[in-house]
Amino acid sequence: MKFQYQNSYNIKEEIERSKIAILPVGAVEAHGPHLPLGTDNFLAERLSDKLAEVVNGLVLPTLPYGQVWSLRQFPGSITVSNRSLISYINDIGESLYRQGIKVFAMVNGHLGNGTALKEAARELYETCPKMKVLYLFYPGMNKAAEEVRETPSSHGTYFHACEIETSYMLYLAPELVEMEKAINDIPDIPLSADVTPTPWEEFTETAVLGDATLATEDKGIYIIDIALKNMVQLIEAAKQETEQN
Amino acid sequence: MKFQYQNSYNIKEEIERSKIAILPVGAVEAHGPHLPLGTDNFLAERLSDKLAEVVNGLVLPTLPYGQVWSLRQFPGSITVSNRSLISYINDIGESLYRQGIKVFAMVNGHLGNGTALKEAARELYETCPKMKVLYLFYPGMNKAAEEVRETPSSHGTYFHACEIETSYMLYLAPELVEMEKAINDIPDIPLSADVTPTPWEEFTETAVLGDATLATEDKGIYIIDIALKNMVQLIEAAKQETEQN
Amino acid sequence: MKFQYQNSYNIKEEIERSKIAILPVGAVEAHGPHLPLGTDNFLAERLSDKLAEVVNGLVLPTLPYGQVWSLRQFPGSITVSNRSLISYINDIGESLYRQGIKVFAMVNGHLGNGTALKEAARELYETCPKMKVLYLFYPGMNKAAEEVRETPSSHGTYFHACEIETSYMLYLAPELVEMEKAINDIPDIPLSADVTPTPWEEFTETAVLGDATLATEDKGIYIIDIALKNMVQLIEAAKQETEQN
């Protein structure tokens, strides 16, 4: 159920019934030649819809601008600072708390948002003591991806516009993928990228971190469904916890 | 043209061709029994689409959370502080500037955002000296609305979920209006509301400021088209100005 | 009664008797060839004195530096940011609250301060819940000015060093007006001034927005007395409200 399509006369009852608000958080960011700039927004949004169906959650409008430091020099990327992102999310969270929400789940489609979301969750932990705040970035995906990927990951935690993320899109937003433009571009990411600020133009010209041509809908289904199942469990456990308090 | 549906390989060219970025800014806010909470988002978004068509602009993803101090106690309202909103918009604006945008036009669907948008524009005036920043809230609508409205406005500058705003929706997002639920509720707004912080629950229970039953698509068309025409002129003049510099 | 002329031994009793603190807020800003830079300070101060007499209020020392973004490039203008102004006023307001003040009325002589004063009032609404905070800028003057003015206003909300403001000075601080230097300079303010940051040097060289030669004491008396009457009613209603809580 989409929050902003409800009206003020029925939303109170819906909140009481559901108690769960789901905020898709994405980014506008370069994703190679075959994926749109809004890839992380589309993924977060559609994954949120699926999640909401299972947990009876209320899907909030997507927060479409994220922290895109690493790719900010690429055409089309728009970045906001962690500080701005944290403030903005905190305000949203505090409003939801006053509205009666008990579980505030951020469904994140962009790795770079992770720091801000975690920090915001910690600040809300103090200001909204009876609300559980979750920051969800495809929980359990690492293991699942290992099981289906045909090429090794180019980095321990990054994945971007590659075999994996393109597979997500083929599952969740296939009409927005131009597979005929997909490329194989496995970068040589230097070890130093983990220990010093390293804009990605230093190791890739395409912003594709892997072999996107190997992406398939099936791989997407396999990983996303595992992540979704984990998300459902985490949210339901969080809801139970708030009910016990 | 929707910015986030482009990819990183073609966006550079599109930016060079257009030079105009349009950011719809709305809010999630109580709008009575007949309009959805996201009314200001839908209006900003669809108006932006129309505008982009005429001026060949690039429509950015909607910024869906605004400053909703006055109605924040109403069911479903979500508010962010001016400070958070200003920071977030400044970051977006600075990214656009680095990407080559020359005219950054914010199409605002929510009066309460006005202060933050103006302040953000002034800060960007310093940091992005060669980009024109516009904050557009239905320019010219006051005079136009006077010509078509059948009931007097309940306040000098406020209009909300009333004959006028409902008419906008009947034109721009008719499928989201439940006219059968529209009510006539003209509040008695005290003079003090202009000089001291006054949450709207002090003078309305419905959040409708007028007679929504009188709304018609024609009224919406009449006013919106005037506003649109003004917006086009303002943006084209701004674009010309940046080209002369 | 001037607050700072009292001593610490009698002020407590005076606060208990009055409960109303009046803060004149002005600016140092270019006002053409015939009015002093401190015009907004003198107006705010003298209007506050008149107001205090009627409502038995305590007049605080004038806050003499305001937000003068639009005219900051003109000789003699001094500007402070909204952020600094808000912080400074919040601190003053919180002190007054601890001292027992129930109505904190800011008498504003400079339109550009409006945003900061309103924002400060909203922040004090949270931190000082039992104090009413008013931001007063000649309430009701628009209608009154229409009745007496001989030339049309050059803008919907701006008025500056013109027929109207000069009339105020002729009433409240005539000894500081050099009418022999008054000029008639009606600017052509572009529509864009309302939607994009527009320093006033773009449309005026004099900072006079109208025909100052038409100013008369009588016009000043007529408008100011209406504004004063409105201010008295607003403050007395606010005081009553705090007494009922």
Place this chain on the structure above:
Amino acid sequence: MKFQYQNSYNIKEEIERSKIAILPVGAVEAHGPHLPLGTDNFLAERLSDKLAEVVNGLVLPTLPYGQVWSLRQFPGSITVSNRSLISYINDIGESLYRQGIKVFAMVNGHLGNGTALKEAARELYETCPKMKVLYLFYPGMNKAAEEVRETPSSHGTYFHACEIETSYMLYLAPELVEMEKAINDIPDIPLSADVTPTPWEEFTETAVLGDATLATEDKGIYIIDIALKNMVQLIEAAKQETEQN
């Protein structure tokens, strides 16, 4: 010459002629039974006038609210935080710099402002490299006071509403002193007041730190004239320095 009494047409020339802006900074603070709450404002203001005459400076409107942490619980005291004060002064200083001022001299009438004024001066040192910023608090007064005082000082740096400060007022603002109410109240200030936050109500009920009955105009003249002479030398040396750069 009073800055705010000039108009925008002649101020430019005055600034070019003088290059010196003098800002009186005071406070609203308890000063015992015989001195008004605005004592520090009156002293700063009148001392500034005398100073301006000698150095041909331009006296700005008084900044009347200062940092009054120690006495904030006393009736009538109004305090602002160092942070707010620093921001506000920085904005003023930057405006003056853009207006062509070369020496910005803050004449401080309230010891508690010292920290903020020094910090603001250091920040302006970075942002306004060619302007000298001075924070002046009766330079040289300690030695001069020792020469005329009949009772020992109750503290190494504090003096307040006592023999000394009352003497200043008898010289600079005699019409505001009620000597018949002056008292002798020498507090026993604990050593700990210098090493831990200590509101003054812990050691005085009157806010008078000494024997105010011993104040005389002559003592005021003696000390103030020495301070004034020092201020003149400091400002003239600062002005010379800016001219050599």
Place this chain on the structure above:
Amino acid sequence: MKFQYQNSYNIKEEIERSKIAILPVGAVEAHGPHLPLGTDNFLAERLSDKLAEVVNGLVLPTLPYGQVWSLRQFPGSITVSNRSLISYINDIGESLYRQGIKVFAMVNGHLGNGTALKEAARELYETCPKMKVLYLFYPGMNKAAEEVRETPSSHGTYFHACEIETSYMLYLAPELVEMEKAINDIPDIPLSADVTPTPWEEFTETAVLGDATLATEDKGIYIIDIALKNMVQLIEAAKQETEQN
């Protein structure tokens, strides 16, 4: 070479010779019954000394207070916010830059500091464009630890007062380890700890995340030497890079 043991007369030459500043960053935090609260400080400090010897770096005084959100409720833990930590480090970094340092390497002994150090490095990337900033947390340790550990890690990224960290101490600061008090306490860390703020008291009473009794100096030597070798390579590559610019 210890920076603070040098004097101002010889440090300039040392900086020119070395160009590398090494900042140990630790924390004061509960580390079970057998390790001291300052464990992360001792590790960071002694590792820095070893590193400095190889790369000819200058070791700065240890920054001993870190972000300890997760364990802040445990006896003896002291936590600072990310925001404070970032500001403080930025100031240090900017000073080093002005002093001629080309490589600023933070040797981090506490996982919880990671976010702040990375963010600080990114801010310094803008303000100190010709200095490389590194945030080093035992680079390469994960793989190395897998090779020597006898019990599985209790979490993907956390390790604390366990087989691994105790081994580090047995190598680097053996005199501070009380192995006779070491315990085996493998917690059951819920999956939710990765997606919602989870103070560690929710899953451990001891703050030991594993079997500390299995710690040996040899394991410490094995892992630390690999980490050290990686750190040396990263720093030398960074230094070379700055020399090429």
Place this chain on the structure above:
Amino acid sequence: MKFQYQNSYNIKEEIERSKIAILPVGAVEAHGPHLPLGTDNFLAERLSDKLAEVVNGLVLPTLPYGQVWSLRQFPGSITVSNRSLISYINDIGESLYRQGIKVFAMVNGHLGNGTALKEAARELYETCPKMKVLYLFYPGMNKAAEEVRETPSSHGTYFHACEIETSYMLYLAPELVEMEKAINDIPDIPLSADVTPTPWEEFTETAVLGDATLATEDKGIYIIDIALKNMVQLIEAAKQETEQN
């Protein structure tokens, strides 16, 4: 007793027994040819140790970076802003408060930290109402120094790397003093240094403010012991005060 050498199992008891936390605060700063850059750290640290012995306090790890505005251009100086220092100390103080500390004594070895420490103490006064916060900078040293010094002080409050501070080092850290390099360099500090931002390179090339060759251990002992005795009294009185509340 050193705080960070304790473990989490015994610290709780130690805190309950002692209730006093002592934080040495120093700086890294030029101190002439004969004293190390970390002089203020060494002094603060060793003085804290002596103090802790007498009052049974817990000595925290030294905060080694302070506000060094005046000497920041000298080789080896590292400066942090007052704002960063205040935030960082506030966080530490709040943690100590939650841990049960009743007296938080900052032993300051660097005059330039005074402003930040006092401000932090005032902020902690609000947030930690039952904890006494002390900022101690050799209390009583001025009088004591007058009694032993052979050359007059070069400034009312400054003393730096001179007869006095070198004597402190000869007493507290003699192994770090190179007396054979000590110099006599009495600067002519202009009066303006007290009223306008004045980097010390304007009046000294050595950073020595006096005749360091006259330093002796005996002078150090004499002054330090007086300061220490004062510190003990202040802390014990503070402790008593918290016990009475």
